[in-house]
Amino acid sequence: MAVCTVCGNPTTKQCGKCSNAWYCRTVCQRSDWKNHKKVCNYPFEIKESEGKGLGLFATRNLHVGDLVVREDPILYFKCGGQALLKSSQLFKEAYEKLERSKKNKITALAGGDLDATLSNLAMNFCLDSSSENEEWRQALRIYYRNSIAVDKAVDESSALYITISRINHSCSPNVQWSYMEDKRTRKEVRVIRNIRKGEELLADYITDRESFLLASQRKEILKIGWNFDCCCSLCSIDHVENDALRQGIQILHDVIPFFGRRQDVEGAANAALQKCKLLEKCEDLKSDLPMAYLELYETLIMLDMHKRFFKIDDALIERVADSREEYREKAYEQCKKEKLVSEKLMYNTKITRLARMGGSNKLIL
16 A cells, blocks of 8 residues: 655555645645645656556657656765665665655655565675664665666766656666756656557666667566566567567677777778668667767768778768768757757767767757
């Protein structure tokens, strides 16, 4: 049973407008309105998701780039959840300073059980399992399971977001979160594939953009990191074809820098082109396309520079010469449409560098 957002009492009553908050009585609902009104109009409701606990479901049709939620963290640390298990006192001090209503929101999240996976971590990092009923220890386990990296490119900081933590996983996601440009600890979630009313909002918990993992590899990571067996649409069907696509993309992804180190620009351009073609066939990896297009764009710029000094296959040059700007434009359009700050900044950083090599300087503003 859900608990009241304010006082923690068991309740079955939800906000009548959005169904995203629980209250046991009117006085609790009124006292929380100042905080709740910020999220009351978001396009989702929180309800049971079969086999997953609670989840977020669209209350209207959503399109690529639509904002789902924008949220500040309830807890923030300059380290990850793993490091906090080693320095649990740091977490305890921060948690004990929270007001009761915020503690209730944290303990209402999944992940507080002392499961087998976490028991091993508990022994390794001296998290005393004999005191597992202490509330702050339960909250630490929840933080470990639900916290999100703030910006991996900068440091190891992590944070806990109450609403975003309700988003369940899928290896074929329809939403993606990103930090905000003006405040890195603030996250926003946007739609990356069109969503129908009533459909569950799903994100990919595995955020490694350099690895195109096979189903068995993803399942292992999810079991170790979040202690569940993935049964998403991609993993519950015959995934042999998808695995083959991913394997091919990974091979091409790895050989592009290999060709680059050997000054084989022709080989790098061919591999980058084939990688883009495979990604276009893989619906669940469409969010990787903008950076792949820019990678191809860069190799084509290099190809154009090298043809002055080296013999390059004329057929290749003819095939790609007219399409160089087309790939850059594809990356531009997708990043602009999805409206993810992290993607926009990556695009602008790469375009700024490539402009110095003779490429376009068209930025996303």
